[in-house]
Amino acid sequence: MRTLILFFVFFSSWAFAQKNNFIEHKVKAKETVFSIAKKYQVTPFDIYRLNPDSREGVQENTVLLIPKAGSNGSTATHKVAAKETLFGIAKKYKVSVSDLEKWNKDSIKDGLKIDQEIYISKPNSDKKVVTEEADFPPVKPIDVVKVEKVKTKSATFSHSVLAQETKYGIATKYGISVEELEKLNPQIVAGLKIGEVLTIKTSKESKTVVDSIEKYEVQPKETLYSLTKKLNISQEELIAANPELKDGLREGMVLVLPSTKSPNDTFYSAKSIVNLLNTVDKKKQKELVLLLPFNVDKITSDPSKTQTEHLRTNKFLNLTLDFYAGALMAIDSARVLGLPVNVRIYDIESSKNTSNVASVIAKNDFSNVSAVIGPFQNSHVENTAHLLSKYDIPVISPLSKEKGLALPNLYYAIPSEDRLKANLFNYCSTNNGNVIAIISSKKTSSKNYLNENYPDVKQASFTDKGELNVASLKTQLVKGKTNYIIVETEGSGTILKVTNSLKTLQKEFDIQMVVYEVYSALNFEGIPMKNLTDLKMMYPSAAKVIETPEELIFAKEYKKVNNVLPNAVAVKGFDTTFDTILRICQEEGFAESALKYKTEQVENSFDYSNEEGSNNNNGCYLLFYDNDLTIKKVQ
Structure with missing residues (x-):
């Protein structure tokens, strides 16, 4: 299992050093890339990048370049959050908007995008990264009350x-x-x-x-168009907040900047991704417990089926084994990294309504446990959190999509449907898109959701025969903008007609199809995949696709051990377990780490926040079908 050290490379976001930010290492007898990586507290992939030949192994006396752990080079970047503007970012870092525009000339020419990384300082530029308040140049156009x-x-x-x-x-x-x-x-x-x-x-x-009013002083040669690009707001919004603009823009005018908050801004506050490997506390031993529903006693005592038949037919057992396989790989990676974690795994006998979790907790000492993962079913993980609340032990619900009781020590690792949808709508809004929903009459809950949460979204109409009114839809489309078309219909026949109509309208309009999830009707063989790829069908997802070299190594090594490629549950087992291990190994512990830091593992991101007493994971992605028949990440 020592080869599983490869798996921790997916969690490393350390930047590679430039010039003097590496050291030379002369390989000694019996040393491997993995032992060298452990010695310098870097990842094997860090070494592979600087020393490509080391992928095939290292020989004694070979000299390797090793990046210094935690080195960041001389370039500082910022990941754009929802509703952020160049104006706001410049204010945050106390640099000028003109410098931001200069350092990011090509990447922001079409405006800012959520999760886009922009430079707030660049190597060899005339600006330097400064850390003290006195070093920051004043930002002239800002006046905040x-x-x-x-x-x-x-x-x-x-x-x-x-x-x-x-x-x-x-x-x-x-x-x-x-x-x-x-x-x-x-x-x-x-x-x-x-x-x-x-x-x-x-x-x-x-x-x-509770209220924040920002004012902006118009600079020489600025136009209404350049201001809307710089401040990332529309001309209509700017004029509505400053009616005098109807008479023209003048140098020296002081404009009131309209609020850019949306109803969903209070739902979730974005955090930047961090690498918790950099801040692991190795001084104190930690205890992690996994409560996994193997139901071994039930299986071994069942005379009607052999164990082989159970493995072939018992879906819940297979789900547990997949999660367990991924968790084992995470545990082994943690051991090789030298993380001070002792792991206990208990078999939980459970059905829909019963569980022995109370008995397991009563018979074992949980007083020094740092975190618990599982069980899977919502009612049983709630009961676990209740029973362990006297110790304030964080309990992670790893697979349940249900959101039950709001308990202080219960953490839901699967993002909620509302968060996935909010991520989608925020993206469309940030890109100044025109959103239209094609929702069939039977999807009343979808209609109600839009009416309650996004009343400005246009809704397409249907004919008396129940077919999409294409002529009416065409009047709702806008040229010069991306038209995001949400499709929520039942039946593959309807979807085929809708996608054919959208492809025809693509000749005149910029159209992208959107769905809340990839439901079964979309995979019907009667719907050409080309329809979905031409329309760049986009959907929110709790997991991204495995595509980077690091992530592909994970899949390769998983197959080497288990003879199959990892499915989503196996990757979830790895990601959730490794993320939990990293968090309990922080000096502040799991609970505080969960609220402070966002992380990204192989497929899954973990961005916990407390919403009305419930600790939910807001880490999610937007994916789309590309023309090369692959699924790619939008953000």
Whole structure:
């Protein structure tokens, strides 16, 4: 299993050093690329890039170039978040907008894009990366007025009453009074019942910016067009906030910048991806527990089927084994890296309604456990989180798409459908797209979702025969913009007609097809794949596609060990386990790390945030069907 060191390369985002940012290493007898990488705390892939011949092995006395761990070179970059503008980025880093435009001349000529990386300082430029406030040049056009007030923030949790718990103990745990607890849960006035689920609300006062007005002084030779590009807003928005612009733009005018917040901005705050390998604390031993539903006793005691038949027919067992195979590879990689983690794996016997998880926890010592992954089913992972809440142990739900109780120590590793959709709509909005939805009459929930959350999205009409009204749709399309067409219909025949119509309209308009998910009707053999690739069909996804050399090495090594290529569950097992190991090995522990840092592993990203008391993973991607018949990442 030592060859599995290859797998940790996918998590490394260390930048390669330039010139003096590497050291020379003379290979000693019996040394390997892996042992050398471990010695210098870099990845094998770092060494491969600087020493391509080392892929075939290294010989004694060979001299290798080794990048210094954590070196960043002299170039600083910034990943663009939703609704960010050049103006705002320049303000953040205290550089001028003109420098940003100069350093990113080609990449931003068509405007900023979400997750695009832009330079905030470049090597050999006339600007340097500075770290102290005094070094920053003043940014002339910025004048910000902030209005602050004390605002009460509240978080809502659910708590399941455990044996021997008291109202005073529960109230104290959440920092509220017994009276508040009883007011929220009148049924407990007469007493508590074991297993009863209580509603908990905590609140705190914080000084929060509730209004922010930004003003901009018009510079010489600037035009309305150049301003809208620089500030990443439309002319209509700028004129609406500054009616005097109808009479023309003049040098020295002070403009009010309209707010760029959308209803979904409060839903999720984007974080930059970090590599937690750089900040691992190796001083203290950590304990990780995996609760996996193998159901071994049930399988071995079942006289109706052999174990081979169970492996062939039991889908839930195969899902567990796939996750386990990926988790084992992550555990082995952590060992080779020298991460101080002891891992225990328990077999959880579970069905839809029953589980022995309470018995497993009662029979084993969990007092020093740093995190728990599993079980899989939502009700059982909720129960696990309840039982382990007395130790404040983070419990990660690795595969469930359901979002149940909001528990302080429960973390959902699968992004919610709402977050996936919000990511999609934010992308369309950021690209100033024209969004039109083709939703059949039977998809009432989809219509209601749009009406409640995105009322500005246009909705196409259908004829009396239930077919798309193409003539009406054409009037809704806009030339000069990307028209994002959301298709939510049932039946492959309808989809075929819709995609054929969209392809015809592509001769006049820029059109991209969008779906919320790749549902079965889209894979019907009667729908030509060319229809979907020509329309660059785009959809939100919790996982990206494996395509980089590092990720392909993972697939290759997984196949070497397991004789098959990894499926999505196996990769999820690897990603979730390795990510959890890295987080519990941070000095601040899992919980704080989860709220502070976004990470990216082989296929999955982990970007936890607390939303109304629920710890959800907001790491998601946008993928599209390309003309070469492959699926690629949009962002």
